[in-house]
Amino acid sequence: MTDAPALPRLNEPAPDFDAPTTHGRKKLADFRGKWLVLFSHPADFTPVCTTEFIGFAKLQEQFAAIDTQLIGLSIDSTHSHIAWTRNIKQNFGTEIGFPIIADLSMKVAHDYGMIMPGASDTAAVRATFVIDPEGVLRAMLYYPMNAGRSVAEIHRLVVALQTADTNACAMPEAWVPGQPVIVPPPKTPEEAEARAAEGYNTVDWYFSTRTL
Structure with a gap:
């Protein structure tokens, strides 16, 4: 029986990595001071992954505008990554401008809990990790092999996290900039009163919103 992967934990330091990429060797420390979206895909030259990479590429400037770097990963070689990104540019007219980790040893994938034995022992599932400028893991999203991610939702999530940090608030369902945010609830009976x-x-003592 294959052991379940050890998952990293939210609000703790993200697992370190030092790995070859299509943009040269990269370490987690290289992204210190910026937000980082690290996302894995099962394999190069596969259709769902191709749509996701096109989606990330199309929003790369929007991620950059919120000081967020993108970096992909799969258990393929750098040569495979280069050939695939060239293929995407040729066939779909989209240039992939962010680095892709070549994780042939599967070390990064195992450290981040990207290998799910129930899905595949040899491919990383569709996992996404949001890491803040201090290197702390702030969000994790896992998708199955046969359903692609919403890149727009990942961008919205990063904006929500940044806004919550800046304004000491929480975000309601599907929050986008311009909408009210949630005020932290009272912690004592006196504060509630x-x-x-x-x-x-204020709808009730525990549920209050405000505009930014």
Whole structure:
């Protein structure tokens, strides 16, 4: 029986890596001071992965605008990655401008819990990790082999995390910039009693929103 992968934990340091990529050797420390979206795909030259890489490439400038770097990964060689990205540019007119980790040893994939024995012992599932400028893992998303991710949702998630950090608030379902945010609920009976008079849009003592 194959052991289940050890998953990294939210709000703890992301697993370190030092690996070859299509942009030269990269380490987690190279991205210190920026947000990082690290995402794995099962294999090069596969159709669902191709659509995802096109999606990430089309939003790369929007990620850059929020100080976020993209880096892909699969258990393929650098030569395979280069051939695949050239194929995407030739056949789909989209240039892949972010690095892709060549994880032939599967070390990075195992450290990040990207190998799911129930899906495949030799390919990384569609996993996405959001790492903050301090190297702390802030979000993880896992998708099955046969369903592609929403890159727009990943971008929205990073914006929500950044906004929550800056404004000491929480974000409601499907929040986008311009919408009200959630005020942290009171922690004592006295704070709960005072909440209604604090100027927020308060539905009940535990549920208040405000605009930024």
